[in-house]
Amino acid sequence: xxxxxxxxxxxxxxxxxxxxxxxxxxxxxxxxxxxxxxxxxxxxxxxxxxxxxxxxxxxxxxxxxxxxxxxxxxxxxxxxxxx
Amino acid sequence: xxxxxxxxxxxxxxxxxxxxxxxxxxxxxxxxxxxxxxxxxxxxxxxxxxxxxxxxxxxxxxxxxxxxxxxxxxxxxxxxxxxxxxxxxxxxxxxxxxxxxxxxxxxxxxxxxxxxxxx
Amino acid sequence: xxxxxxxxxxxxxxxxxxxxxxxxxxxxxxxxxxxxxxxxxxxxxxxxxxxxxxxxxxxxxxxxxxxxxxxxxxxxxxxxxxxxxxxxxxxxxxxxxxxxxxxxxxxxxxxxxxxxxxxxxxxxxxxxxxxxxxxxxxxxxxxxxxxxxxxxxxxxxxxxxxxxxxxxxxxxxxxxxxxxxxxxxxxxxxxxxxxxxxxxxxxxxxxxxxxxxxxxxxxxxxx
Numbered sequence: 001x002x003x004x005x006x007x008x009x010x011x012x013x014x015x016x017x018x019x020x021x022x023x024x025x026x027x028x029x030x031x032x033x034x035x036x037x038x039x040x041x042x043x044x045x046x047x048x049x050x051x052x053x054x055x056x057x058x059x060x061x062x063x064x065x066x067x068x069x070x071x072x073x074x075x076x077x078x079x080x081x082x083x
Numbered sequence: 084x085x086x087x088x089x090x091x092x093x094x095x096x097x098x099x100x101x102x103x104x105x106x107x108x109x110x111x112x113x114x115x116x117x118x119x120x121x122x123x124x125x126x127x128x129x130x131x132x133x134x135x136x137x138x139x140x141x142x143x144x145x146x147x148x149x150x151x152x153x154x155x156x157x158x159x160x161x162x163x164x165x166x167x168x169x170x171x172x173x174x175x176x177x178x179x180x181x182x183x184x185x186x187x188x189x190x191x192x193x194x195x196x197x198x199x200x201x202x
Numbered sequence: 203x204x205x206x207x208x209x210x211x212x213x214x215x216x217x218x219x220x221x222x223x224x225x226x227x228x229x230x231x232x233x234x235x236x237x238x239x240x241x242x243x244x245x246x247x248x249x250x251x252x253x254x255x256x257x258x259x260x261x262x263x264x265x266x267x268x269x270x271x272x273x274x275x276x277x278x279x280x281x282x283x284x285x286x287x288x289x290x291x292x293x294x295x296x297x298x299x300x301x302x303x304x305x306x307x308x309x310x311x312x313x314x315x316x317x318x319x320x321x322x323x324x325x326x327x328x329x330x331x332x333x334x335x336x337x338x339x340x341x342x343x344x345x346x347x348x349x350x351x352x353x354x355x356x357x358x359x360x361x362x363x364x365x366x367x368x369x370x371x372x373x374x375x376x377x378x379x380x381x382x383x384x385x386x387x388x389x390x391x392x393x394x395x396x397x398x399x400x401x402x403x404x405x406x407x408x409x410x411x412x413x414x415x416x417x418x419x420x421x422x423x424x425x
Contacts, residue, residue, distance in 0.1 A: 001088060008095040015102045015122060024114055031118050034099075038125050041095070045132050046142045046156045048326035049253050052318075053168050054128070056334035061172055061416060062121060064341055068423045069179040070114065073186040089228055101216060108208045138229035143252040144326065145244055148392070152240045155252070157233050162256045166268045169330050169412065173275030176419045180282045187286070 004044060011037045024070050032063040092133045099126030113182050113192045117175065124171040128164045135160035248389030249323035249398035257328070258401050262383040266372070269365060269411065276361075276415050279422055287425050296346050304346025311339035319409030323398045329405045333412030340417040344424060354421060357414045364411030371400060371407075 011034055018030040035058035042051040099122050106119030135157030141150070143158040182192070189197050233240075239256060247255040257265055296304075319332030343352060375384030383400075390397035 005087070005091055008091055011095060012098045012102075015099060018118065019102060019106050019110075019115075024112070027115070027118060031121060034122070035125060038099075038129060041092070041129065042132060045092070045136050046140060047132050047161050047164075048142055048144075049251075049328065049331070050128075050132060050161050050164050050168070052326060052331045053165055053334070054125075056331055056338070057168055057172050058125065060338050061334060061341075061420070062175060064420065065172075065176055065179060065423055066114070066118075068420075069183060072183050073114070073192060093228075097216065097219070101212060104212055105208060108212075109205045133228075134226065136229060137231050142326070143240065145250045145252070145392070146325075155240055157236050158239060158252045158256050159236050161253050162261060165253070165257065165328075165330060166264065169334075170268060170271055170275075172416070173272050173419070176423065177275050177279055177282070179423070180279045183286075184282055 004041070007037055007040060011041075024075060025067070028063060028066045028070065031066075032059050035059045035062065092129070096126050096130040096133060099123075099129070111193055111195060113185070113194055116194070117178050117182065120178070121171075121175060124167075128167060131160045131164050131167075244392065247385065247398055247401065248392065249401050250393050251323050251326070254323045254328060254401060254405070255398075258404050259383075259385060262372075262404075265408070266368070269368065269408070272412065272415055273365065276418055279419060283422055283425075295348060300346045301348075304342055308339055308343050308347075311342065312336060315339065315409070315413065319405055320402065321395070322405040322409075323401050324393060324395070329408030330412055332409040333414075334416060336409075336413030337416035337420065340413075341420055344421065354418075357417055357421075361411055361414035361418065364407045364414065368404060368407045368411070371403060375400075 014030050014034045014037070018027045018034070021027045021030070035054065039051050039055040039059065042054055103119045103122030103126060106122065107116050110116055110119070137154070137156050140154050140156040143155040143161075185197065186192055189199075191197070239260060240252060243252050243255050244250070247259055249255045249259075315332045315335035317332075318327040318335060319329045322328035322332075340352065372383045375386055376382045378384065378386050385399040385401075387399040389399050396402075
């Protein structure tokens with residue numbers, strides 16, 4: 001039970017961190033980690049089919065297509081001041 | 084403390100939806116907005132599976148011939164979420180294709196500066 | 203300014219949602235339709251995995267709609283990114299570890315994907331999970347081996363054939379019986395490989411189609 005509370009706290013902290021980072025590549029990798037922890041929570045809720053699908057699609061393929069899209073556009077930062 | 088033990092899954096799912104909605108509404112870069120859409124999808128799928136959970140239940144698979152069918156979790160939300168996960172990855176691919184096309188035309192990804200619609 | 207206003211609005215919305223959803227009890231048995239599915243699913247279908255029999259037999263028409271949406275997404279992506287290709291001299295060759303590892307690992311990843319969708323009605327798994335693993339294998343092949351690449355025409359032909367065979371099996375059920383996607387093959391013994399009627403055949407076509415589709419999306423984004 002303590003284990004599940006720790007996992008949920010790490011997931012929420014990871015989502016907030018992915019919102020704050022300015023380097024787009026780091027934000028995308030942390031989003032992949034959030035998807036992986038969601039797959040572990042699916043297993044604790046007695047749903048093995050859904051856990052396998054989320055781990056294969058959310059953690060691997062989504063991160064891969066984000067990295068390809070960042071390679072073709074601007075990588076680095078987004079600190080453009082709004083006026 | 085008892086409140087925390089009973090509702091920890093709900094806090095996780097709704098926290099993800101909250102953070103995803105905030106990123107989609109108040110960020111300037113287009114790729115951050117698309118990452119926010121991905122978080123909303125994960126949060127909603129988690130919420131659907133939580134509704135179908137039964138205390139002290141097992142997975143709905145008859146692996147041994149003598150399992151009790153009265154102590155299994157709900158299989159219908161799992162079938163819905165299985166379809167939803169695959170559709171979401173196709174939608175994210177389409178959104179990123181549109182983002183690449185926008186970058187080639189406007190040379191920037193700041194949504195405050197892309198104002199091509201003039202009435 | 204925009205950040206503060208959106209934060210306050212979201213807090214108001216979520217407090218309202220909490221008061222609306224606080225009546226749902228957590229962990230109680232609320233099934234009404236699923237009681238029939240769990241009690242009679244093994245007798246009517248023969249498949250040991252109840253989620254498989256719900257996806258393909260009780261709710262088979264929704265799976266047909268989902269396949270259509272995947273197809274539309276892949277075609278739309280091909281139409282948006284038409285005519286943009288990188289030059290050949292921009293691509294750097296891979297390192298030695300990646301080249302050697304790719305040659306060893308690619309057949310085993312394909313074997314794992316095919317194993318998962320053939321045994322979809324006995325163990326947790328199925329067509330969508332196996333298709334995603336096959337797409338990961340194709341991603342590794344594209345990144346590592348630069349000499350032997352799987353051609354793109356073959357992948358398109360496999361995707362189209364998979365969707366067409368799914369519809370043909372459904373129409374055979376319409377001609378031989380009462381309704382579309384009728385289970386017309388005999389149900390074998392429980393927990394053996396050949397059991398469950400047409401469920402293994404449908405999952406084989408779905409697995410090949412989804413794998414080829416996701417590989418096509420990755421190829422199109424990489425060029």
